[in-house]
Amino acid sequence: xxxxxxxxxxLNFSSASMSDLVFLLLIFFIxxxxxxxxxxxxxxxxSSNSKTMAKQNYTIYINDQYQYFVExxxxxxxxxxxxxxxxxxxxxxxTIVLRVDRTVPVQYLVRAxxxxxxxxxxxxxKLKVILATAPHE
Numbered sequence: 001x002x003x004x005x006x007x008x009x010x011l012n013f014s015s016a017s018m019s020d021l022v023f024l025l026l027i028f029f030i031x032x033x034x035x036x037x038x039x040x041x042x043x044x045x046x047s048s049n050s051k052t053m054a055k056q057n058y059t060i061y062i063n064d065q066y067q068y069f070v071e072x073x074x075x076x077x078x079x080x081x082x083x084x085x086x087x088x089x090x091x092x093x094x095t096i097v098l099r100v101d102r103t104v105p106v107q108y109l110v111r112a113x114x115x116x117x118x119x120x121x122x123x124x125x126k127l128k129v130i131l132a133t134a135p136h137e
Contacts, residue, residue, distance in 0.1 A: 057095050058087050062108050064101040080115040085123065092125040099132045 061069040068075045070083040088094055096116055100109050109131075116129050 057097050059097045060112050062100045062104050064103050066108050081118050084115055084119045095128045097130050097132050
């Protein structure tokens with residue numbers, strides 16, 4: 001006596017639903033990638049686990065009492081441009097590292113960057129500014 005099962009198993013694989021699912025995921029990720037906006041402002045910040053290589057580095061310090069030091073020499077804020085010019089006259093395409101105490105307001109940092117930009121405009125130098133950061137603790 002030969003018994004036949006009511007439900008026959010189909011051994012073929014239907015990929016129609018799989019392609020629909022992949023297509024929907026593709027649309028989802030395309031829409032998601034347009035909503036994520038990249039950083040609008042590009043900052044030149046050194047990585048905490050690698051060193052920035054430059055031809056020659058100079059350093060401007062701003063301590064927690066808002067005093068400017070160009071290579072360990074105290075400089076009045078009004079004389080900052082002249083000190084930067086004298087420092088960078090031997091290497092007009094060098095890099096200046098700004099080392100700023102974390103309690104210093106941003107205005108003092110901007111004043112130092114403006115002084116470097118003014119020296120670049122007046123003399124045609126190509127000085128670059130890097131903001132030094134500490135590694136994460």
